[in-house]
Amino acid sequence: MSSDPRHDHVTLAWTGASGMPYGLRLLQVLLEKGMGVHLLISDAARVVLGTETDLGLPGRNPEAERFLSDRFAAGDGQLKLLGNTQWTAACASGSGAARRMVVCPCTTGTLGGIAAGTSNNLIERSADVVLKERGRLILVPREMPYSTLHLENMLTLSRMGAVIMPPCPGFYNQPQSVDDLVDFVVARILDHLDVPNDLQPRWGHARHTHKD
Structure with a gap:
């Protein structure tokens, strides 16, 4: 890793939208690639995690951090799980925040809060810090259908430089499992x-077996 942790770390947030397998797989691959990860988990995300996966995540952040580090074989200090009111965290300041952040999955409520700049x-x-520092913010909203307000918030954020990436897997690789569908989205992120x-x-680089 470089001497400046802002450039080899990623801030990853899980919120209460459906789609937690995307967030888990993204965390796994980032850690496997040697990236440092600052992980933020909303209270609603913990509920969804228990609903959509069999992961028994401990309630306290220190224990949850150790649990996830062990599960994904993270190096010492590679993963940092932060509380949602931990204002002294590096990701709360432009001088310390990673230059890349993903909210996956992203609720439309979180989307609206980021668009409004409320920083609640x-x-x-x-997310506000990444935008103001002209970093890379990727939002993975999981909702259907989108209301006009949702779309207006997405347009506002896109104009600010955020990448809006709904989890829409492709089928041209002929996926054979749910894991294949998850990996398609995670690969694009x-x-x-x-x-x-x-x-x-x-x-264009794979051998396809489709018949004309």
């Missing part, structure tokens, strides 16, 4: 983080 919690503040990966064959 550490997730919103961290990693591409926009400039993290090399080979989770999925790339269009």
Whole structure:
């Protein structure tokens, strides 16, 4: 890792939208790639995590951090789990925040809070910092259908430089499992983080078996 942790770390936030397997897989691959990760988990995300996965995440952050570090074989200090009111965290300040952040999955409530710049919690503040520092903010909203307000908030954030990336897997690689669908989305997120990966064959580079 470089001497400036802002450049080899990623801030990852999990919020209460459906789609927690995307967030878990993204965390796993980032750690496998040697990236430092500052992980923010909302209270609602913990509920969704228990609903959509069999992961028994401990309630206290220190124990949860050790649990996830052990599960994904993270190096010492590679993963830092932060509370949503931990205002002294590096990701709350432009001088210390990672230059890349992903909110995956992202609720439309979190999307609206970021668009409005309210910074009511550490997730919103961290996203606000990345935007003001002209970093890379990727939002993975999981909702259907989108209301006009949702779309207006997305347009506002896109104009600010954020990347809006709804988790829409492609089927041209003929996925054989849910894991394949998850990896398709995670691979695209990693591409926009400039993290090399080979989770999925790339269009035009794989041998397809479709018949004309």
